[in-house]
Amino acid sequence: MKRKILIVEDQTDLRKLVRMTLEFGDVEIHEAENGAEGLRLAGELRPDLVLLDVMMPGALDGYQVCQRIKADPRLKGVKVVLLTARGQQTDLEHGQKVGSDAYLVKPFSPLELIDKVEELITASA
Amino acid sequence: MPNQTTAAGAQPPKVAVTTQSLSSEHLQSVLDSIRDVIYSVTPDGEQILYVSPSAAKVYEMNLDEFTGSPKVWFNRIHEEDRERVRLSLQALFAEGQCESTYRIELPSGGMRWLRDRMQIVRDAQGEPLRIDGIASDITEQVLADMAREMAEGTVRLKDRALESTQNGVVVTDMANPFQPIIYVNPGFERITGWQAADVYGMNCGFLQGDDRDQEAIGQLREAVREGRECQVIVRNYRKDGSMFWNELSISPVRDADGRVTHYVGVQNDITERIRQEEELQDRTERLDAIFSLSPDGFVSFDREGRVAYINPAFTRMTGLTPQAVVGRRERLFDELLRDRCDPKLPYFELGCFETQKDGDANDDDTACNGKTDTLHLLRPERRVLTRSVRRGEGGSKVLYIRDVTRETEVDRMKSEFLSTAAHELRTPMASVFGFSELLLKRDYDEKTRRDLLSTIHRQAGTLIHLLNELLDLARIEARQGKDFKIAVQPLRPVIEGTVAALLVPNDPRKVTLDLPETLPHCAVDAEKLQQALTNLLSNAYKYSPGGGEIRLDTLTSTDGRQFGIRVTDHGIGMTPEQLARCFERFYRADASGNIPGTGLGLVLVKEIVEIFGGRITIASNFGEGSSAVIWLNVAEASAEAA
Missing domain, CATH: 3.30.565.10 (Histidine kinase-like ATPase, C-terminal domain)
Structure with missing residues (x-):
């Protein structure tokens, strides 16, 4: 069965980067441009993993989306990796508080992203 | 008693009589009328041979009692005086006569002073026959003497006081139209530099020199004209010409008819006090100016912990006017201030600053005195204030408040700017870093390679542009x-x-x-x-x-x-x-x-x-x-x- 990964990121180039990095093998990749759309798609698709940008325009930022996914019983077991340009200690702590499984600070290495994603998906399998 | 032959009444009395012609009856009458006590006792003092009737009055007892108990007169002598009387009795036997002054105690509780003169009467063989004496009541005289001595003593004391006082004292003779000085004390000499001999006979006005146009001088003149007391502060001049501030009290001395005969003036050189007062006033004015112009807020508390002063800056920051807070207790002041602060944040009462001082003995003074906390005001408008307390030695306290609203906002904006700028740089950097890594690690066809490279190039361009604009902005802001x-x-x-x-x-x-x-x-x-x-x-x-x-x-x-x-x-x-x-x-x-x-x-x-x-x-x-x-x-x- 194909793994489903949802990318929620407002920057077109970064969505492309993540897609190109992960798009090989048995993976199905979906994209959302903002928090609200990301949350909706997460509910519809029930992905194995969500890559979530923290700072996004609109009513919902990445932290809020993460919190809602983690609080939704139907989305139990969905892994969340936060992508952020803010790498300060308080930001990392905030990420843990909302229940994220991992944290990647921009700019990140695509290989590192692959490792992180495989690690999380394997663990859940 | 010798010759009793000339009986009274036998012949009409003559104008000139001799003692021989004085009848016993007549003598008795004379003795009766004498206030002094005349007496005769046996040499051993055991038996009273005679005592004149006046003894009853002087001793306040019946004459019978004298004869009944022979030592009674001695027992009535004041205890402190008995030894003295005993000594004079010894002298009496040695020299034949003596005089002694002593007090007797009266049954009524009072006391009398007696002067007792005695002499020994001897027989032909020289043996003591009896003792005759006269005891005079000198109580009134003794009391008068004592009163006089006390009065004289007081005058001497007053003289000494006048001599030793730091104040200058001057007495003028008001009976003389020129009102000359007739007395000055050493204090006057010390204060003015003039010797008493220089100023006797002069009018006090010389102390004013040419500086006659003083309000105080008019007040003095008026008081003297009306014969009143008066106190003024007047500029006077010493012998060397230097000015001194004279706090002068004058008061009139009147004779029995109420006429003013003299004026007594008491001088006090208050030049130093006035200088200190002026200095203090200058200092107060300077501080007032500083405090009222200061952009920082000041609140001072007196020793009782009441608000003594707030400056205009404090009113501007907090909206609390002097009418609203001056005179208030610290606790109420705290309440008024707390009421203006964001209730979600803790407010530390002013008392806390002291508790911490007392509680931590190791804390050095500047650390606790200079302890600063932050207040977030919501009323009358949003402000951020820092607050610190300084305590004076005498228990007074000053609250120092700085408005850091702008600094806080600038700090917040700076930190937000930095954080946002970093974020903005990281985002294009993520594309450059990520796509270049993919190109290095994986094989792509030529079309994809070109596409990725152009993305990298474009994002690198964004980075350059961003850096330029950041630098432009920083330069413009820094250089204004x-x-x-x-x-x-x-x-x-x-x-x-x-x-x-x-x-x-x-x-x-x-x-x-x-x-x-x-x-x-x-x-x-x-x-x-x-x-x-x-x-x-x-x-x-x-x-x-x-x-x-x-x-x-x-x-x-x-x-x-x-x-x-x-x-x-x-x-x-x-x-x-x-x-x-x-x-x-x-x-x-x-x-x-x-x-x-x-x-x-x-x-x-x-x-x-x-x-x-x-x-x-x-x-x-x-x-x-x-x-x-x-x-x-x-x-x-x-x-x-x-």
Whole structure:
């Protein structure tokens, strides 16, 4: 069965980067441009993993989306990796508080992203 | 008693009589009328042979009692005087006579002073026959003497007091029309430098020198004229000519008829006190000026912990007026202040500052005295204040308050700016780093390779642009336009030059330039104005990806003093929310990254135009396009036809 990964990121180039990095093998990749759309798609698709940008325009930022996914019983077991340009200690702590499984600070290495994603998906399998 | 033969009444009395002719009866009558006590006792004192009737009065007892108990008279002598009387009795036997003064105690509880003169009467063989004596009651005389001595003693004391007092004392004779000085004490000599001998006979006025035009002198004259007491502070002059402040009290001395015979003046040299008072007043005035001008707030508390003073800055910050707080107790003051603070944040009462001081003995003084905390006021408006307490030695306390609202806001903005700037740099960096790593690690076909490389290149370009604009912004903010080359110059070359130099790749549109015949002169830095116009024009291109006219025209304000350069597009426009935020740093109406930009372009335009003394306005309709106007002040008399 194909793994489903949802990318929620407002920057077109970064969505492309993540897609190109992960798009090989048995993976199905979906994209959302903002928090609200990301949350909706997460509910519809029930992905194995969500890559979530923290700072996004609109009513919902990445932290809020993460919190809602983690609080939704139907989305139990969905892994969340936060992508952020803010790498300060308080930001990392905030990420843990909302229940994220991992944290990647921009700019990140695509290989590192692959490792992180495989690690999380394997663990859940 | 010898001769008793001449009986009274036998013959009519003669004018001149001798003792021999005095009858026993007559003698008795004389003895009866004498107030002194005349007596005769046996040499051993055991038996009283005779005592005159006056003894009854003097001793306040019946004559029988004297004969009944022979030692009674001795027992009545005051205990302290008995030894003395015994000694004089010894002298009596040695010398034949003696005199002794002693007190006797009376049954009524009183006391009398007696002077007792005794002599021994001897027989032919020289043996003591009896003792005769006269005891006189000298009580009144003794009391009078004592009173006089006491009075004399008091006068001596007064003299000594006058001599030793630090005050100057001067007495003038008011019976003499010249009112001369008749006495001065050493204090006067010390204060004025004049010797008593120099000033006797002079009128006190000489102490005023030529400085006669003093209100106090008038008061003195009036008091003397009315014979009143008076106290004034008057400028007097010493012998060496130096001035001193004399706190002078004068009071009249009257004779039995109530006429003023003398005036007594008491001087007190208060020059030093006045100097200190003046110094204190100067200091108070200086401090008042400092406190009332200070932008920082001060509140001082007295020893009882009541508000003694608040300065205007404190009132400005907190809205608490002197009427509302001066005289209030510290606790109430705390309540008033707390009431203005954000209730969600803790408020430490002023007392806490002291508890901490007492509680921690190791804490050094500056640390606890200078302890500062922060208050977040909501009323009368949002403010951030820092507060510290200094305690005076005498238990007074000063609260020092600084308004750090602006600093706090600037700090917050700086830190937000840095954090946002870092974020903005990291985002293009993520593409550059990520795509280049993919290219290095994986094999892609030529088409994909080119695509990724162009993305990397484009994002690197964004980074460069961002860095440039950040630097521009930092420079403009730091220098506040000091490096601007502002000169009054014609606008036409600047505008036309900008449009000509504009490079927009992959867009065939040309700017529609609509300039009037005449353009005014304005005080601008041509290069910076060009940068601002370029930013507006490139925004117009970027945000109208679907095409449409890009137009540059001009406006003049109704009063003719401001000139506007307007750039209009027919692009995607902005919602009112986007419009409201478009001057925020890094704010992008397009967040997707599809339209390149840094979010700093309009910020830079605004900074530049404001340094010119102008302003920027933007109007926009979502989906229809935007229009931005740079308004500049027209230089005086600058109609230009070019």
